[in-house]
Amino acid sequence: MVRFKNRWLLVEFLPIPSTPQSGAVAQTIQLNLDGRQIHSVLKQSILSNYGDIGWGAVALSLSVKYFSPTTNICIIRVGREQHKIVWGALTLLDGLEYMRLIPHVVHVSGTIKHVQLAAIAHNRTVIARYRAMANAPVAYQDSYDAYLESSNRDIESLED
């Protein structure tokens, strides 16, 4: 049986602010990106770097499955034979018109399950890094948990 094999890329888009920032590390830049926008930007990049042949090879199987504007994490599906074209085009991606982007490929795998697992692991390392920087203890409980518990109890007592 012929199976269509895919490669799933887990990409994180790191925004580069146009003006050098001073002071706060933790200033986040809101990108008004969309899945479709990413797809079109990627298409432009492939067309310009690999030409029509490149785009023709990739077009059928390329799709952006997930994109989250809050964390800038994107999951892209490509066919197995053409994934290097897309990866290369990603790397050569400069950015959008108004802002520079650095795409950072975190993980590549053959199933979406492993990409999801890799996304989970990536997020956890980032949180752990932040906590380490803030010198928070390892088993740090966010203050929201206590609030959640108390509010839950309040709601349940209301029902009775």
Add this chain to the structure above:
Amino acid sequence: MKRAFDNPQPTNYKGRKKQKLANARTIAVQSPITANAVAGPSRLGPIVSDNMKRLPGAIDVEKFAEARSFEINAMKNAMEAASSSSTTRAWQVLPRHLRRRAASHNPRRVPLRLRDKARAEMDPLKRKALGRSMPKLGKQKRLPKEVVFMGRQRDKRWLETHIWHAKRMKMENMWGYRLAVTPTEKAFRPSHRASIRGSILHDASYLSLIEMKGPEAALKTILESCCDVQDISPGAKRYTSGARVCKTHVYAPDRYPFELICPVTIMWKPKPSSPLSDDTSKFRKADGKDKQKVASPEASDNTRTLWICFHPSPFNEVFSALRKSTSQVLEAAGREGIILDVEMADIRGDIGIFEIMGPKSNQILRGALSPVMAEASTDFKQFWASLGNIQSAGSVPGGMVIGFLVNDPRLRFPPKNAKVQLPTGSNISPPVGVFPSAGLAACNVWEQNIRNKLKRPRYQTKDINQRRSKNLIPGTPLNPLRQDDRIPVMLIQTSLRTSTSNDTEAIEGWTFIFPAGWSMAFFQQLTYTGTRVAGQRERKTQAFEAGAAYFPSDYPSTSAYQTYALTRAEGEKGKWTRTPPAKRVNYKKLGTHSPWIPDWKVVLGLKEMANEPITDEENEDADMQDLVTTQREPEQSPEQSSQNSAANDEPASRPWLLRGLEVSSIISDLSDALVPGQSLYSIINRLRTKRSLEPLESIGKPDDLLKTALVLVRITICSKGSPSDLSLVYSIPDLELQEWRKGLTKAGSNPGPAGVEFVDLPDIVPSPNSIIGYITTGGFSLSRGEGFAIGAVPLTRLIELQQQGQRLSHYVKSDKALLVKVRDRKGHQCRLARIQVLQN
């Protein structure tokens, strides 16, 4: 997202299903507008171009964590939804060991809670076609099940647990029984893990059992003339009390060290100091008959009973050996005017034997069996209390026998494993504190009349189920009544190990012995909580991983091995002949002269290797077969022909296996001796006189004894490769061995200088004369993580290897290991391996 959104509310089933599938495949995204939190940049380094970095406060970290945690949750939910949406059928949620083949069209094959769902999923057309809507007629006209099953057992016997095994395992006819070889599901690694970390059970009721009755001194003499002289005599005090079982090997009487037959387990019936008639009076049964123990009138005599348990393959040989030995002893006594009465009986099929290996077997046994505490001795109570807490069966003295009475196992079905309760504050389980004794080992399973009474259980399983349904609270275990059966059972500590003192590779467990008729009841009780079940292949793998020799495949000179090797060779050769030449291994080209059966005579040097080894008879031309050669047959010189005939006829040149507890010391003595033949001869005679056997008559040259000796060895591959069965073992000439050794110590191999032809060491073709042995069982050992094998080499070659090791140890002071080359019979590359004597 790229996916176009469907109709918001599809009405038909297909549309809804499609929507459900599409939902399962999407990952939820946290929209930035509604979210309170924003995720910070994931990389803090190169993005920030400023030197003044402000550390993120705690609140910022929380905001970032919240945003990212939404994504983590979304991913997890998406994964679960996707996997659960793909399993559509009811039986797909069941684990592999509960799935049945007919579950897709027969809802009765699925557990009760899923039956409705399965019935709903079944295609209604198919349901009609199966004809389940109408009941089957003619049930009264059918032959009863028992008749049908007995008809299938004409040329073979089934064990009591046969049907359970037949549904789950591949079965084969072996030694007159239909036995399970291996489970049908993939179970090689899980079975190995179960034997070293969990528990695994094997129904060994096919083992042959011989009962001997007679005066103690006579039995001792009979056994001592047959058994291995290097072991402790089976008539020693520690065994005759019945507290321990004796594991030894049986030879033909007076023929030690030739004619090894098989390993045996000898159990003496315990002769307790207090008379056992007190126990029998408490033993009440519904029919009111008073059971007298048969042993009590004989307890005053010196009559003892013993059981000899061994592999079924050489049954006739063992029986005739014992019979011959008995007649010798009776004759000798008769000459002195004493009349002895020794009985020998074959009691195969009277008892059931289960082998439960693995450290969890203690908890399983503790949880599954409910002993009758009212009649138990204090020793047993103490033992039973500590059974659940000991780390493995190895914590108990080796070969210890514990006999007790259990209630009907079906009363407390389903069982629960005992939980380990260690004393607070310690990780080490306390020692058992109970020593083997005849009182602890006393058990009524030795009594024939009690076994016969228990052959038919008093209550059938349906009666017990009815009783259970009458319980007020469903699920409470039944209390044993007066009329319920009480079954005498025995637990014997067994271990698969070599005889070296510190053995970390041993696999320990219990042998569970009970009267016939109760196999299925105990089997279900023991297997319910997750014990794996082993077939012949798993049992062999257990012995292999423990580094112990397995009978019959690892005992080269016995006749049981001969049968096994010939059957295997026939099968493999037939398969090879049926394969077209382009798709099969070309043994002639590889130089493997005997690819299907190890040729011990060639290895020992007794026979010259045939020049034209493999002939494929079908490939020869039809014309050629009619022709007769015009050449005269090459004249065999008279001494050659007589030698050949002598080699075949004379029993002195049949290979024999040098084994025993003292093998290593014997071999080291021999390698130092000037005339090893004479030295071996004197050692053997010393051993024989220890058991008051006559010394061997000189069989021509004492060198013959040395030349025909085989020794079991363990072979460990040094770096990569896994030796398979029937691989060839070669010795390495000195120069080559130094090259190999250099390769061992260096991390990587440097290629030779440019311009020089460099033959890789594995590719060097060994000369056919350097073959020193075959591997009987080999493979990749999971517990060691490297290739491992058990094989046999001649004693002379082993001595030569030791001398080679001493010679070359001047140069390399690192290891004293003896090195050999191993070549797979189907390949041409040789791998370096360490060789070591196997203490059996």
